[in-house]
Amino acid sequence: MAFLLIAFPLAADPAADLERILRSLDADDADLRDRAQAELGSWCEATGAEAEAMLKKTRDGVSPEVRARIEEQLGVFERGREVRKEVGVFFEKAALPSVTGKLRVRFNAGVPFPDFGRLPESRFLNGWLLSETEAEIVLLEDDLRVHVRSRKGDFAPESAKDTPPPGGYEKIEFAKECRAWLKNRSSVLSGGGEQLSAITLTYAWWACESGLSQVSAACLERAHQDTQLFVDRPFHAGEASDFMLKWIAARLRAAADHSAAEGLSRRDLLARWKGIAALPPGMFEEPAPQFIKAYESLLEEDALWVEPPAADLARADATTQARYWLYHFRDAVTGEEDGDLDEKDRKPKGPWDHLVALGWDAVPEIAAHLEDWRPTRRFGCGDSNHPEDTCFLEGYADGCVALIEKIAGIEIGDWARQHGMAIGGDDWREDLAKAAQAWWRETKVKREK
Structure with a gap:
């Protein structure tokens, strides 16, 4: 069954509106009856949770035509419950922020976005408003990442006349946004189809959380239909949802990594990975246990950490300073914009700079982390020609290999091959770390002679 999603203006009295709509449903004019059916759907959206009970009370004592129309609308509520049954467990375990009661907004970042999936010239994005201050806004966006967006800064000149202005936002109707998404079927057919269909299923869940049963049902139905475009065999509804949920699970993993790079707290990152671990088998949950263990370890260290006074740190020996900066190494390298980590004029200097400045005196402590795969906040890339497929969140070991290469002036990969x-292969990161350990064992003996 296809669902019409046409909005009509409604008055503030739900009971009076319903009475008027029911009269139109019994009209002689077929077009008027169809329009009233669409208006009934809009009335249900506007009325919210009470709509279903009100419809059930009115279905007795009406004409067979009107009763059939009411039953059709009640079926939409049932379909909305199917959304919760099919995908609700998945999303509820995923530890994403709930959008219930949240505003859907269109935010003007004031600068173009280079992210995959957005036009380069776009300065606008849609998301759920989680919190805001005068300086920043926190949004849950369609990539399932919680983004902290600045509301102040050097905005692009061409954004000066935008509405809303740079750093500002405007409220948008999620139901209307979903209708536009469903209408533009070409957006799914034009490439990246599986991922875009996964967005449709995500919209189904968000509509469910927002009490938009009709929109939720329509999005779920479209997601089922679109699944058939990318497979060579028919899927039943539940299996089709599983197919899309695997794409969403992959998004959740990527979102956890990107959120780490953007500064999300380790406690929240731990919750994200626990959510991923709780997903049904086959949902790319395999790395979750190691991330859970790693973040628990980092949090234990955080709880015990006592920040020394700056004067004490300045007087400390090289080993103590190296340990200090290696502790902070987990947080200081925050993203690909820091790709040239040893840039001399970068201010303020961070852990990388201080460890490099300590030179060979820091290498023993650095080498001690070559088996430490707990995550930092820096992205690495296995293939610069295909960064979107080979990016990963670097562990301590990755960063320590790079530190050794910088301090010693060598290429660990070349040394290993020699x-x-x-x-x-798939284990190249581990191979480099093992080679760095072998290099250090050999070099340490030479330096001690």
Whole structure:
């Protein structure tokens, strides 16, 4: 069954509106009856949770035509419950912020977005408003990431006349946004189809959380239909949802990594990975246990950490200073914009700069982390020609390999190949770390002579 999603203006009295709509449903004019049916759907959206009970009370004592129309609308509520049954467990376990009671907004970032999936010239994005201050706004966006967006800064000149202005936002109707999304079917057919269909299923859940049963049902139905475009065999409804949920699970993993790079607290990151671990089997949950263990370990260290006075740190020996900066190394490297980590004029200097400045005196402490795969906040890339497919959240070991290369002036990969060690394949990061350990064992002996 297809659902009409046409909005009509409604008055503030739900009971009076319903009585008027029911009269139109019994009209002689077929077009008027169809329009009234669409208006009934809009009335249900506007009335919210009470709509279903009110319809059930009115279905007795009406004509067979009107009763059939009411039953059709009640079926939409049932379909909305199917959304919760099919995908609700998945989303509820995923530890995403709830959008119930949240505003859907269109935010003007004031600068173009280079992110995949947005036009380069776009300065606008839609998301759920989680919190705001004068300086920043926190949004849950369609990539399932919680973004902290600045409301102040050097905005692009061409954004000066925008509405809303740079750093500002305007409220949008999520139901209307969903209707536009469903109408523009070409957006799904034009490439990246599986991922865009996964957005449709995400919209179904958000509409469910927002009490938009009709919109939720329509989005779920479209997601089922679109699934058939990307597979060579028919899927039943539940299996189709599983197919889309796997794409959403992949988004959740990517969102956890990107949120780490953007500064989300470790406690929140731990909750994200626990949510991913709770997903049904086959939902890309395999890395979750190691991330859970890693973030629990980092949080234990955080709880015990006592920040020393700056004067004490300045007087400390090289080993103590190296340990200090290696502790902060987990947070200071925050994203790909810091790709040239040893940039001399970067201010203020961070852990990388201080560890490099300590030089060989820091190498023993750095080498001690070459088996430490707990995550930092920096993205690495396995293939610069295909960064979107090979990016990963670097562990301590990745950063320490790079630190050793900088301090010692060597390429660990070249050293490994010269010593008959294989570097490559899916385990190339581990190979580099093992090679760095072998290099240090050899170098340490030479330096001690």
